[in-house]
Amino acid sequence: MTSQTTVEKASREPRDAPAPAPAKGLRGHPWLTLFSVAIGVMMVALDGTIVAIANPAIQRDLGASLADVQWITNGYMLALAVSLITAGKLGDRFGHRQTFLIGVVGFAAASGAIGLSNSVVLVITFRVLQGLFGALLMPAALGLLRATFPAEKLNMAIGIWGMVIGASTAGGPILGGVLVEHVSWQSVFFINVPVGVIALVLGVLILKDHRAENAPRSFDIAGIVLLSSAMFCLIWALIKGAEWGWGDVKTVGFLAAAVVLFAAFALVQQRVKEPLIPLAMFRSVPLSAGTVLMVLMAFAFMGGLFFVTFYLQNVHGMKAVDAGLHLLPLTAMMIIASPLAGLLITKFGPRVPLVGGMVCTAVAMFGMSQLTVGTGTVTMSIWFALLGLGLAPVMVGATEVIVGNAPMELSGVAGGLQQAAMQVGGSLGTAVLGAIMAARVDAELAGNWKDAQLPPMSAEQLEQASSAVKVGMPPVAPGTPTDVAGKIVGVTHDTFVSGMSTAFMVAGIVAVIAALVATLTKRGANAEAGVGAGHI
Structure with missing residues (x-):
């Protein structure tokens, strides 16, 4: 019996048991x-x-x-x-x-x-x-x-x-x-x-x-394995995408695997x-x-x-x-x-x-x-x-x-x-x-940093600062003068918001x-x- 037949049969039969009597x-x-x-x-x-x-x-x-x-x-x-x-x-x-x-x-x-x-x-x-x-x-x-x-x-x-x-x-x-x-x-x-x-x-x-x-x-069993694998690939790609990069081969690979597994699951469900x-x-x-x-x-x-x-x-x-x-x-x-x-x-x-x-x-x-x-x-x-x-x-x-x-x-x-x-x-x-x-944040941080007349950063320093700013944390190094630290805090919060x-x-x-x-x-x-x- 196919899945369609199963559901159609269910739709012709009473869908629920009679309403429960008062307990x-x-x-x-x-x-x-x-x-x-x-x-x-x-x-x-x-x-x-x-x-x-x-x-x-x-x-x-x-x-x-x-x-x-x-x-x-x-x-x-x-x-x-x-x-x-x-x-x-x-x-x-x-x-x-x-x-x-x-x-x-x-x-x-x-x-x-x-x-x-x-x-x-x-x-x-x-x-x-x-x-x-x-x-x-x-x-x-x-x-x-x-x-x-x-x-x-x-x-x-x-x-x-x-x-x-x-x-x-x-x-x-x-x-x-x-x-x-x-x-x-x-x-x-x-x-x-x-x-x-x-x-x-x-x-x-x-x-x-x-x-x-x-x-x-x-x-x-086949449906359980396929659906579980598809869900794993999808959720894993979403979890790791920010770390790997959304265009990274690993992210794309897991997303593609999820699509293939979902398609295979759909075929199995019909049979x-x-x-x-x-x-x-x-x-x-x-x-x-x-x-x-x-x-x-x-x-x-x-x-x-x-x-x-x-x-x-x-x-x-x-x-x-x-x-x-x-x-x-x-x-x-x-x-x-x-x-x-x-x-x-x-x-x-x-x-x-x-x-x-x-x-x-x-x-x-x-x-x-x-x-x-x-x-x-x-x-x-x-x-x-x-x-x-x-x-x-x-x-x-x-x-x-x-x-x-x-x-x-x-x-x-x-x-x-x-x-x-x-x-x-x-x-x-x-x-x-x-x-x-x-x-x-990546698009605005460098410009905001420059506009605040803060010391220029190397590409590596900018990347590290950007990671902190994305969660609202000011990248203030120990020993930074108070006035400079204040500017960094301001730039961080403005860019994050x-x-x-x-x-x-x-x-x-x-x-x-x-x-x-x-x-x-x-x-x-x-x-x-x-x-x-x-x-x-």
Whole structure:
């Protein structure tokens, strides 16, 4: 049976099991299920940003090189991105409850092992394991929500789920700064152990396994190998492109390999009985639009947020904790707006909230492109809050559009697709906006340096200075006279902000494109069926 036949058959059959009856007791209770999976998801979302604060302390304590520290982040990101869709398929096959609990146990155990590690090699190894177990956990959480909640309550549940992810992601630098500054870098990882134990106990007591009648019974091994290899080549090229150069043979080679592997994957999916991703899924315009929208949203958000941390810490001279506190308007607005977005999407459908959210995101990005070296806290807070307001409905709505427009038996794959789209978008945004930022700095630094009447630099010195300026760090050598050092600081900050402004302008344009894509979305088929149904 081809993938097209499989999906067409699924579309003729009831896509969901009957709406779950009101739960009696703990097992399978929708809101308790949401609470349980939210704790597990919080661990993974936090680790996406909290570890960045700990990296300098890890480098000092373990004597790691810059490349080693980069691998602490890259190893986790690669393992997560490569495994998400396959992990979602495992949930569809063996049950999302089982894969969620395995993910929780593995993630917490790997976190504890990192805290006990005495070498950077062990830290990197266990970070990769963290990513693999995190990949099991994230799609399973969405699959459990999809199976547990009646359709008319699903958007609210995903809204709270999105709130947890948004708050954890944005709150990571704050918590990480406090722990590293007042405890140790190991505490950043040890904190996951008690959280994991709580999530495990709640999961065992509360979570109920749901299996679609036509759930997959076999595995597409060739598809798994091809898709994992393609994702690895793509993400690796995006990670290393800035270091190698975007025209370098290695970067081009990995990107070309990714294209070939994705093409081979598509061919295989059309020929196997139970494909990893039935390509006929993408004949659903709303599902395809939701996936593209998630990529574009993550491109603008994660790519833009990358510069904000350097701007706050290196231009404004804030400590990590202070920088995190300045991002509280973004975090707080996502916490407030995500459940409200779920209500709006339930009542009016996703299209208008999604378009409005991306318009708000675009306005915020264009606003942040006007930030200067002297911009005050109030102005920054306005743009950060508007960004949070725009992101909330997109995080909720695009997730529901992807998961809700997929057949029930593919809910895990759809959840993996949603998370993979975020990872690809975030990596792409960081890479592309980083390249734009670097090009602007390279184009302006020499002229700005000369205009400030600073001593001329050799080509090698200019290259070294440019590397520092790209993260907002003034290349002031020891013993530099105070007046000269002041000029270098001024040139550095002005050049960095100019590059950052250009990057935010591009992010704003991407957000406008995303708003146009959002016009193609609509409510998932399961939600359409549930409008007007009973309540929990």
